Amino acid sequence: MTTSGNDPFHTWLAVLAGEPELGLDPAWLSDEALAWLRAVRDAHGEVAPPYVPELMLERRAAVAETALAALRAAAERDLGSPLDLRPEVEAECDYDTTGSVAVFGEQVRALGPEEAKVTVADAVQTFVAHVHRTVWPTCPDHRTGLHPELTERRAVWHCRAGGHDLPMP
Template sequence: MTARTAPTPPAADDPAFRAWLRTLADDLDLDLDRVDNSGAPGRLAFFRDTFSYNGAVPAPYFVPLLAEHRRIHAERVVTALLVGVYGDTGRTLDVPVHYEWPGEQEPAGRLTVGHETVHGIDPADIALEAAEGVQCLLADRDRLVWPLCPDHRVGVHATPTPTGPAWVCAAGAHVVDRLPD
């Protein structure tokens, strides 16, 4: 028996792939322009991989794949951030990652980190939104501003940068650290 090789992902302009993306965008209320024209190859990579392994899977079968993709990346980022919280503050805190199945308002389901919804598909976008969820919950629930810029002692913000998602100082607009992704 020979080992199967991974299928080749479709070209971004493949007509069958484009038609499938349009169908998903319509069925799941996805902002296809944000996914497709972002300049971030990771935003389209998940769709290309899913299409190459599963074909033009209908939206009801795609949603669990998307939910699992988002959950795995969000949990990985939250875990890494909470290690950072402990290292910086000595406090062990919990930030829930929760998924709600699709409904009328959220046809693709809803993933939250703390009380912030994660809409991203690209791991970098998921990292940014998960970091925002961690920060907001720690601030609201625990009255904790984290992380802090070591130079200015003010909070930093999860921000997309040319080198990837990062914590950027609110006072000095400089990168303090990269976000885990």
């Protein structure tokens, strides 16, 4: 994404990036996360930093729930049984001023859907391993476990045995 540092959006983004408790580094934000922040600014104006954590928490919860819904459905289909797995959202926590969103202990810090999907996929895999005592998902060609990765800004299942990627739901 080409950006101009002089426009009002990027000036506001720089203000937010200067607030350490927000943990926002524009260089690491995906296009989707930047688009969300732009939509926040368009809808609410230049939100003052103290009010941004609540919006970030809502966004993290939304991307985590969306990712979990897709991954849970795929796992339930493949495993043949329901997964009792939900995001845990805490508006106030001791270690993060922006609140906490977690899935089976995995902290979802991402504001972008693809980044969140990688974190949630790891959590679903851990849950399936602990509760169902099986590896999910597996590569249909190599019959080995797949690993969630972010490749070219997309969440994929990576097969280390074959060195190839499979789409994530």
